[in-house]
Each structure stands twice: as structure tokens, then as C-alpha cells.
Amino acid sequence: MPTAVPTPAHTPTPTPIAVIGLSCRLPGADGPEAFWTLLRDGVDAVTDVPAERWDADALYDGDPAAPGRTTGRRGGFLGDVSGFDPAFFGISPREAAAMDPQQRLTLELAWEALEHARIVPAALRGGRVGVFIGAMTDAYATLTHRQGLEGIGSHTLTGLNRGVIANRVSYLLGLRGPSLTLDTGQSSSLVAVHSACESLRSGESDMVLAGGVNLDIVPDCFVAATKFGGLSPDGRCHAFDARANGFVHGEGGGVVVLKRLDSALADGDRVLAVIHGSAVNNDGGGQSLTTPDRSGQEDVLRLAYERAAVDPALVRYVEAHGTGTRVGDPIEAAALGAVLGGPSRDAGLPLHIGSVKTNVGHLEAAAGITGLIKVVLSLVHRELPASLHFATPNPDIPFDELGIRVRTELGPWPHAAEPDAPLIAGVSSFGMGGTNAHVVLGEAPAGTPGPTAAGAPEGDVRQLPYVLSGRTEEALRAQAGRLLDHVTDGPETAPADLAYSLAVTRTAFEHRAVLTAGDSAQLVAALEELVAGRRGGVSVSEGRLAFLFTGQGSQRAGMGGELGEAFPVFGAAFDEVLTHLDPSLREVIASGVGLDET
Structure with missing residues (x-):
């Protein structure tokens, strides 16, 4: 466990929180595996504005003061924000059309996060499971209101209400825990994670889903950022670099599934990482409402490590807010150096920092959860990816004096003075109104369940059943296609673990198929037949189970x-x-x- 530091009498003993599942939909990365590949390969997923969003050339003007124009023509975009299967979630097509796509995306992310945690969603019905989602924009409301009063229908009120983003998940799954959509600006999703952890520690919730969403479906956000003076004109985030000239818009979202560590271990859950502590504050006002304050950032860092009972000198990496602005980067670096860097660091072992915004842009309300998922994946793989677009250190940041270094290459975590010391990292996220959040993360304890599912058969098994299902025949074939991609291109998975997970940790829908295979080649062949329609499934209606003994x-x-x-x-x-x-x-x-x- 991390080295403890003395804590004041009023500080309670920290309750570790386990991260047992996660999901994400990000520019260039649909899911955790794709996100890790993007990070590992150092990919910049920022692109030109897709033509189907708006005419970026028509709105562009090099003069930031030009009315109704923007200097930005690039951002991090999802491939499709309109695609949604309403029937899967029991929603009518008419209601789905009136729903903010952020609601739709959150439903998908919540379901996928539970599947990643190997939890059948129906098993949570009636339980004290909380939902905490960060969101700050109302772009879909803007589109709706442009239709005038005639565009308001029976589903408009619920479809555009930001609070319903979290409530949809609670309603779908029948959850009885707190259900909150939080808006603290750009720190919203990390504040949501902090609030979720506090709900677990207080006993208010037994499990929580926490995360954030952000979609840029109208150009208004680009125009507003240009007038504010924060948008990068070259469409790249140069975090902590001398070329830092503003942030880059990004969209997407992520959700994590959290439990108290003792409960996760008792239930045999796979633990991906541990949240040792977190803190939230407001900087109380810098030079202006939106100018960050160094002392406020230092306070939230100190409080987070005090509450986690973790020695700041043990921290090897911090996923910084790192927006790539001339004002924000030096202030954040100074705060990190004052609390986590400087002379308290081991000789020759500076604090490494980085920013996922250099890969996918600034996801605003979802920025914090994106950074947290990056760190969880880095802990799981025991590697730190590079922060991109860093060539010349910002002259306003005394890196050596502060004891910090921007991570510029993929590689193992920096070695500690004690080689067996657990990996410890921090994640920061700051809102433009001064609400700051910091989360202290560590690797999963030794001996916790790993990739192999508990209860999966071991040894030489000649044939295994692979169970697939979907709400429709088309959905069944789509599931087979996803499994085929996983088997052929995904990370190596033990056959018994794969079969066990499909049979035990997935919802059984109406259209089903069971494939038997003794090796991967047989499984691939069977999946290809199912995908191509040469092999069908069966449709199962609800009914009572019966056994027949033929005699x-x-x-x-x-x-x-x-x-x-x-x-x-x-x-x-x-x-x-x-x-x-x-x-x-x-x-x-x-x-x-x-x-x-x-």
C-alpha cells in the first residue's frame, strides 16, 4: 500500500474505491481497447470539421473579432452521433428523435461499462446504485429552439432537460441510488467521480456509475470559444509547449463503474485500479472569473493527497488539465511543482505530466473522465503514453526547478526508489469558473482478480459453448461480428474466459445462438457463418423452463x-x-x- 502521511484528527481513514469497469466513446477510439491503441501509438485524432456538421470554411475568419465567425476549423469528432437503437432501450423512435444525443450516448456508455465490469444490468434493479454524470452544454436544445414554438412536442421537456441525462440511466436499469447531472464547467465529470466516491464512502450507494459527456453538434461553441479568446487557431493542443496558443474542441464521453474496494474484493470483481482519495474546491477568484488561481490549485492538490493518506513524493505521473493556453499552463505547472515536485522528489526522478487533450481535444464536461480512463488504462498496462505536440518547453515554466517533466515517449512507469512501491498517479480537471478537482489513483492490489473470470473452467477443454444474443436477428449477427473482430484482432483472451463471460456476464436477449468450438479457428469459422447469415439463431420468448425425460x-x-x-x-x-x-x-x-x- 502507499506510504501513509500523518493526517489531522478530523480527517477520516480513507476508504479505497475500486474501478471495476469502464467504457468510452472518443475521437478515433470506440471503446477502451481502441483508446489504449490510440494512446500507445501516439495518434492525434483531431481532424477538420466533418462536412455533415457544418460548413467550416463558410464560418472561418482569421480575425477573431469578425461577427459570427470562428478561427477554428479543426476538432476531435465522433464518427456518428445520430446512430442509436431506441428499441434496445425500450424507447420509441419519436421520443428518441426528441432526446438530446448526450442522453442517448450516456445510455450506451452506461450499458457498455456494466458489460465491461461483467455485470448483467438486470441484476442491479432495485439496488442502491448511483449515477453521477457531468454535462455542461445544450447544443441540441439550440437546434430544437431554432424550429420555433412549433418544434416543441410531447417529449421536448424530458428530451432537453440536462438532469435527465443521468435519470435516463437510473430509469432504464431501475436504480434506487442518487441520480445527478453535475455542471461545474470543464471539471464536471471529475467532480462527478469525486461525488460518486463520496456517495460510496457514506454508504448512500453500494455501486455507482460516474462519467461525463460532451457533443459539438452546432458551430456555436466554436464561435463562442473564439470570442472568448481560448481557441487554438492551428487546431492543435500544445500543452506546456512554447507554442501553446489555445485549446481544441473535442467530443465524446466515458463512464466508470465504482465500488468500495472491500466490497469489490468480496464479490470477486476484477479491479482495474483504485481511487485512494479525491478533493474538490473553488479557487475563490483569481485575476478574473475565468483566470485560474495557483493557490487554489495547490489547495485542492494538498487536500486530495491528505484525504488519500498518500505521500505526494510517491506520485509518478499526473494527467494534467493541460489545455495548452498561455495563461493556464504555467499556473498549473507551478501548482504541481509546489505540491508534488521540487526538492521532495527523489534525485533524478521528476514528476511526469501529460495531457490527453493533445490526442483527442478538450472534451470540456467530459475532459476529466477522459483523463481518468487514460490513467486507469496506463495502470493496467503498466505503461505511460506520450503527451503529443511538445517540442520546445514553455519559457514561462521552470521545469527543472519545479521538478516536473512532460512525458514525451511511450514506456514503463518511472522507477521508484523502492522498486516494489505501487504505482500512484493523479488526475486534475479545472472548470472555467474556478471549480477544481483532483483524484488520486493507484494500481490494483496484488492478488485481485485478473483477466480470467472466476468460475471459468480450466485445463484442456475439447469443446466450449459461445453464447450470443440480440434483440433482433440483425443485432445477433452484429454481436457475432463484434466478437469476430475481438477474436481476430483484439487482445488474446483465454477461450474458457471468453465462453464464461458470454454465458454468465451478458444479458440474454430474445434472439440467441450458441456456437461450439474447440479452438480459435473453429470459433472464427462459426462466427463467420453466423455473420454471413449461413447459420441462424433461435428466437426465444419468455416462458417457464421444463425438462423432458424420454424414458x-x-x-x-x-x-x-x-x-x-x-x-x-x-x-x-x-x-x-x-x-x-x-x-x-x-x-x-x-x-x-x-x-x-x-
Whole structure:
């Protein structure tokens, strides 16, 4: 565990919070695996504004003072924000059309995060599960109101209400915990994570989903950022670099599933990382409403590490707010150096910092959750990716004096003075109104469940069942396609773990298929047939389960023996049945002697 530091009498013993699942939809990265590939490969996912969004050339003007014009023509965009399967979530097409796409995206992210945590969503119904989502923009409301009063319909009120972004998830899953949409500006999603952790620590919630969303579907945000003076004219985030000239818009979102660490361990959950502590404050006002204040940032950092009972000298990396602005970068660097850097660092071991905004842009309300997911993935893979577009250090930042260094290459975490010391990192996110948040993260404790699912069969298994389902036949084939991509191009997964996860940790929908395979080649071939429609599934309606005993006697001697050896659960159930009949029947069944073969 991290080295503890003395804490004041009023500071309670920190309760570690486990991150047990996550999901994300980001520019150039649909899901955690794709996001890690993007980070690992140092990809800049910022592009020109897609033509289907708006005519960027028509709105462009090099003069930031030009009325109704913007200096920005680039940003981090999702490939499709209109695609949504309303029937999957029990929503009518008419209501879905009236819903803010941020509501739709949050529903998808919440479902995917629970699947990543290996939790069947229906199992949470009626439970004390909280939902905390950060959001700050109303772009869809802007589009709706442009239609005039005639554009208001029966679903407009709920479709555009920002609070419903979190409430939709609670309603869909039947959750009884707190359900809040938080708006603290650009720090919203990290404040949501902090609030979620506090709900867990107080016992108000037994599990929480926390995250944030942001979509740039109208050009108004680009024009507003230009007039504010914060938008980068060259469309690149040069965090902590001498070329820092403003931030770059980005869109997307992410959700994490959180539990108290002791509960996660007791339940056998896979722990990805641990949140040791967090803090939120307001800087109380700098030179202006939107100018960050160094002392306020220092205070939130000190409070976070005090509450986490973690020595700041153990921190190896901080995912900075890092917007790439001339004013903000030097202030943030100075605060990090004062609290986490300087002479308290081990000799030759500076604090590494970076900013995911250099990869995907500034996701504003979803910026903090994006940075947190980046750090969780870095802890899981035990590698730190590079922060992009850093060539010449900002002359207003005395890096050596502060004891900090921008991470510029992919590689292992910096070695600590104690090689066995756990990996510790921080994540910062700041709102333009002065609301600051910082989260202290660490790697999962040794011995916690890893990639192999608890209860999955081990050893040489000749054939395994792979269970797939969807609400429609098309959805079933789409699921098969996703699994095919995972098997052929994704990270290597133990066959037994894959089969177990599909059978036990996924919702069983109406259209189903079970593929049996003894190796990956057989599984790929079966999946290809299902995707192409050469193999079909079955449609299952709700009903009671029944067993039919044909009365024909034995089929062959020793039937079921190999099954019992390969699958201990079946073997144990079989043994239990024999104890109620006659244990000697095992020998009879195995040999076939004495069985009625008529």
C-alpha cells in the first residue's frame, strides 16, 4: 500500500474505491481497447470539421473579432452521433428523435461499462446504485429552439432537460441510488467521480456509475470559444509547449463503474485500479472569473493527497488539465511543482505530466473522465503514453526547478526508489469558473482478480459453448461480428474466459445462438457463418423452463463422464444427485454394466 502521511484528527481513514469497469466513446477510439491503441501509438485524432456538421470554411475568419465567425476549423469528432437503437432501450423512435444525443450516448456508455465490469444490468434493479454524470452544454436544445414554438412536442421537456441525462440511466436499469447531472464547467465529470466516491464512502450507494459527456453538434461553441479568446487557431493542443496558443474542441464521453474496494474484493470483481482519495474546491477568484488561481490549485492538490493518506513524493505521473493556453499552463505547472515536485522528489526522478487533450481535444464536461480512463488504462498496462505536440518547453515554466517533466515517449512507469512501491498517479480537471478537482489513483492490489473470470473452467477443454444474443436477428449477427473482430484482432483472451463471460456476464436477449468450438479457428469459422447469415439463431420468448425425460434408458456407457471432468460445476451437481440415489451408481454408469439397454 502507499506510504501513509500523518493526517489531522478530523480527517477520516480513507476508504479505497475500486474501478471495476469502464467504457468510452472518443475521437478515433470506440471503446477502451481502441483508446489504449490510440494512446500507445501516439495518434492525434483531431481532424477538420466533418462536412455533415457544418460548413467550416463558410464560418472561418482569421480575425477573431469578425461577427459570427470562428478561427477554428479543426476538432476531435465522433464518427456518428445520430446512430442509436431506441428499441434496445425500450424507447420509441419519436421520443428518441426528441432526446438530446448526450442522453442517448450516456445510455450506451452506461450499458457498455456494466458489460465491461461483467455485470448483467438486470441484476442491479432495485439496488442502491448511483449515477453521477457531468454535462455542461445544450447544443441540441439550440437546434430544437431554432424550429420555433412549433418544434416543441410531447417529449421536448424530458428530451432537453440536462438532469435527465443521468435519470435516463437510473430509469432504464431501475436504480434506487442518487441520480445527478453535475455542471461545474470543464471539471464536471471529475467532480462527478469525486461525488460518486463520496456517495460510496457514506454508504448512500453500494455501486455507482460516474462519467461525463460532451457533443459539438452546432458551430456555436466554436464561435463562442473564439470570442472568448481560448481557441487554438492551428487546431492543435500544445500543452506546456512554447507554442501553446489555445485549446481544441473535442467530443465524446466515458463512464466508470465504482465500488468500495472491500466490497469489490468480496464479490470477486476484477479491479482495474483504485481511487485512494479525491478533493474538490473553488479557487475563490483569481485575476478574473475565468483566470485560474495557483493557490487554489495547490489547495485542492494538498487536500486530495491528505484525504488519500498518500505521500505526494510517491506520485509518478499526473494527467494534467493541460489545455495548452498561455495563461493556464504555467499556473498549473507551478501548482504541481509546489505540491508534488521540487526538492521532495527523489534525485533524478521528476514528476511526469501529460495531457490527453493533445490526442483527442478538450472534451470540456467530459475532459476529466477522459483523463481518468487514460490513467486507469496506463495502470493496467503498466505503461505511460506520450503527451503529443511538445517540442520546445514553455519559457514561462521552470521545469527543472519545479521538478516536473512532460512525458514525451511511450514506456514503463518511472522507477521508484523502492522498486516494489505501487504505482500512484493523479488526475486534475479545472472548470472555467474556478471549480477544481483532483483524484488520486493507484494500481490494483496484488492478488485481485485478473483477466480470467472466476468460475471459468480450466485445463484442456475439447469443446466450449459461445453464447450470443440480440434483440433482433440483425443485432445477433452484429454481436457475432463484434466478437469476430475481438477474436481476430483484439487482445488474446483465454477461450474458457471468453465462453464464461458470454454465458454468465451478458444479458440474454430474445434472439440467441450458441456456437461450439474447440479452438480459435473453429470459433472464427462459426462466427463467420453466423455473420454471413449461413447459420441462424433461435428466437426465444419468455416462458417457464421444463425438462423432458424420454424414458429410453442409457445412450452410451460413460456418458457425461468427460463433461464432469472438464466442468467441475456439472461434476459436483452429478455427485450430489448420486448421494440422494446410490453412490455406487457412478461405477455402473461409467461401465455400462447392469444398465437396461433395451
